[in-house]
Amino acid sequence: MNKYRIGLIGLGGMAQSHIRWLAAEGRFDVIAVSDVNEEALAGVGDQLGIQTDKRYADFVRLIADPDVDAVVSVTPNHVHAAIMQACLEAGKPFLGEKPFTRVFEEAAPLLALYERRPSAGMIGFSYRYTPAFRYARELLREGKLGKVRSFSIQYLQSWGAASHDTPYIWRFNKDITGTGTLGDLGSHMIDLARFLFGEFRELSAQLETLIPERPDPATGGMVRIEVDDFVSFQARMADGAVGIFQSSRNAIGSGNQHEASIYGDAGTLHASTLNPDQLIWIREEAPGQLARAVIDVPERCKVSQYADFLAMLDGAAPDGLPGFMDGYRNQEVLDAIIRSNAEKRTVSLSL
Template sequence: MDTIRVGLIGLGSMAQAHVRELEKLPRFRIAAICDVQEAALAEWGERLSVDRTHRHADYRGLIADEEVDAVVSITPNVLHADIMAVCLAANKPFLSEKPFTRTFAEAAELLARYDAHPVSALIGFGYRYTPAFRFAREMLAEGRIGAVRSFSMQYLQGWGAAVYNVPYVWRFDKAVTGTGTLGDLGAHMIDLAHYLFGPFEELSARLQTLIPERKSLSSDEMLEVEVDDFASFQARMTGGAAGIFQTSRNCIGSGNQLEVSIYGDLGTLHASTLAQEQVIWIRLDPDTGELSEQKLQVPSRARRALWEDFAEMLSGESADGLPDFRAGYENQKVLEAIVRSHEAKRTVALAELSAVGGKEE
């Protein structure tokens, strides 16, 4: 298809970022929008020149809209599975925000639907497109640090810290989110680990709610927080590498800090969202035998946008390393293993999880 007509579901703050990226690629045109807030529909409709007949209050109407070639879903987690299910039933391609679903049971049901009637789909694991991470992956494939023995990864933000008195918004509501920091930030760490190192074999995890109550948005009532503020886990990947992970939204001074350090037989790589255009490479200099540290600038070939891959997918092409539908499912599987490990206080092997109903084999 030449012009790709997009239907946008959810007009909150994240929609701003997606629209900015969409507008950089002339192949995309936003043809329809959806939100439960009438004011948002009116504002965005005028801004994007979307006709009133293509402004929908119900996502089912947008998915059925004949002017929509592909759906972009940017909603709270509680709607992810339902919207993807309707897209699959309608045979309509989509890009859905992460986490894939709230629960592994939802993910397993979706996978069964997808296997019966697959459609082109991406999940919004946008950090696969951070230049530094893409270049690090290239260097790993080239064997620049030899066999990877271990790595550490963390994703830290600060907005949830006690000093900011953040009220009880939907990200703290278990019925809406499924998990807290784990699904919000941890899902990105899991996907980046999949992207760089391959599948998980087993893991051991701990979750903690650091601030057990937050003030209601509508009153002075204090509401219980049932989801995690902090998550940590250690894992063994199928390739043998050992990984350590931590994530929290309660780290004052951390704006959006996702970073990885990778340790191999021949050297070390560091990559971070805080320096997206460089990778630090540490090794023994082959000429002098001395320890050498280089800050390598990311080459242009390592720059790629998620939306470029989405456009190519819709045209029947498929690039390496796509965050596709199955990547979303595998991500939710790891999230489930983390929750089970925390609850049972034991190591969980990914082989224990079955796609049938989200139950153990």
């Protein structure tokens, strides 16, 4: 089997995870790297034994490199659009980070370009590869829960809580991120809902900045925060199911708690990143008689993100792979949430 030569853009902390995941598949070679940070470029370049002429300060040059078969981008939000644009223009397959773009205004021109020059693209909605979520999707498709009436999805972390004295970092910079918790964690909630239930029909949202100032390590002063710490919204899906969503980086005791509860006529399913290899299934065996079972996820649902990326590069179309249009649709929902909060109204989405 042939190997794919990868150009890796963005060499911060998450890059090390992607390097491990790429290596685990056995068919990727990272042959070029790019970062604006010279120290990171030299360090990761040395770590991977990258030739000096394949270490790029400018990601456009990496994307244009004819030796690079495909691009993996692990960058902050403000360069997502430019990297995808360069990949589409070069006809180069890519795996890009979420959210799709910093703001929706950057997404619309990308869609126009994609429609003119489509290229294989994957967006990093990594929780589609949580086994419990994949098995829940399978059971829903098989009708095991009957008609789904409602659901709840939440994604909670604690690192931004007041007691943690979290300093001002790029994730609180609106010019870089566009939003706060919404784009960071909320985009995963939106994608999970689309993965399980399909498209959004309408929603009503609330965004809050719980901690208005954070200390800047560079200056010692306080910086006013312009992005959200907390997001909640309720939505109606295209199939009629209604859902409640909440996300916060200020939830003490929640390390990385992304979970869904699904309520159907034939029972209830609970799935969580806290127990990724099992589901909780509650059903009525007879009127008033509940049975609660912990179900092990079958091996077929244990698929890695990079296995699907590899399949995409091989020309396959794996079921559930989060592609370019999944990223675009996700950004539409993010934009609807922002508008709903600003205008204090329910926003409808085109189906």
